[in-house]
Each structure stands twice: as structure tokens, then as C-alpha cells.
Amino acid sequence: ADTSFYPGDQHITMPKCPKCTKEVYFAERVTSLGKDWHRPCLKCEKCNKTLSAGSHAEHDGKPYCNSPCYSALFGPKGFGRGGAESHTFTK
Template sequence: MSKFGGAPKCPICTKSVYAAEKALGPGGNDYHKTCLVCVTCKKSLDSTNLCENDSKPYCKACYGKNFGPKGFGFAGGGAIMHT
């Protein structure tokens, strides 16, 4: 979100984001590369590991833990060996 031709503001630190330090985050907003981190584990995010929910950034692992499928048959179904 820019005002009158100025640089867009980072949603995390509210400072201006310039092209050299820009990372595209949730909602198509511009973030500083250093500000774009998972809200759960604080891991740095980029286009390869960014997931979002409710306009908040998550890494793939935390997104799966928090919002992935729940119940038997998805995560723990193949752990038992049959003899």
C-alpha cells in the first residue's frame, strides 16, 4: 500500500519496502525479506516455502501442523508393520 508514489509499507515493521529488499508475502503485499517469517516458528520464508492462512505467513511444516488434514489415515496410518 503506497501513498502518492511512495514505496509500499511492510505489514510487519510498517517501514518502506524498496525493490532490492522486497519479498512478496500473504495477500500479495510487499514485505522486507527479513520481516517475512513464519508466525509460528519464525523460520525465514520465500516463494518456495510460503503458505498463508488468514493473511498470515506460515512455513509449509507449521501450516501442515496447524491447518492440514486431521484424523486417522492421513498422517499415522502406515506406521504399523504386519507380520
């Protein structure tokens, strides 16, 4: 019996998550940076914060939160401009 979801095509390849390299199924997929990720795998490379598709920065194909990580790592350098010392944490 044909148990595939698409009769006649038994070689469906699922996209692989760029973080964990496991298959990404439709229900758990989030697309960002032109790739399909598991929702929990789309995290900032520096601080590990979970990110939302389209609301984060990218450097060399890797996701980063906009602030403070991307700003501190890749933003303009100088006193009070993008360094960790210029970020104010609020409650």
C-alpha cells in the same frame, strides 16, 4: 533543487511491510501474498523460520512454513495426519 528520483513527482509512496509497517525499498523487497515485504520480515507466524516468496502456505493473510507448522495447525486432524507427532525431523 529537485532531489526526487522522478522529476516533477515529489510524493512517491513506498509500500509498507505488513510485518513491521516500515517502508519497503526495491532492493530489500520480496513480494508474497500480494504484498511487498522486507526479506527478513517474511517469516512463519508459528516457528519464525525465514520464508521464500511462493514457497510457503498462507492462512488469514499470514505466512506459515508448509511443514510442520501449516500442516500441524490447519491440516487434517487425526492420528498420524498433520499433527506434530507425524513429522519426522531428519539431519
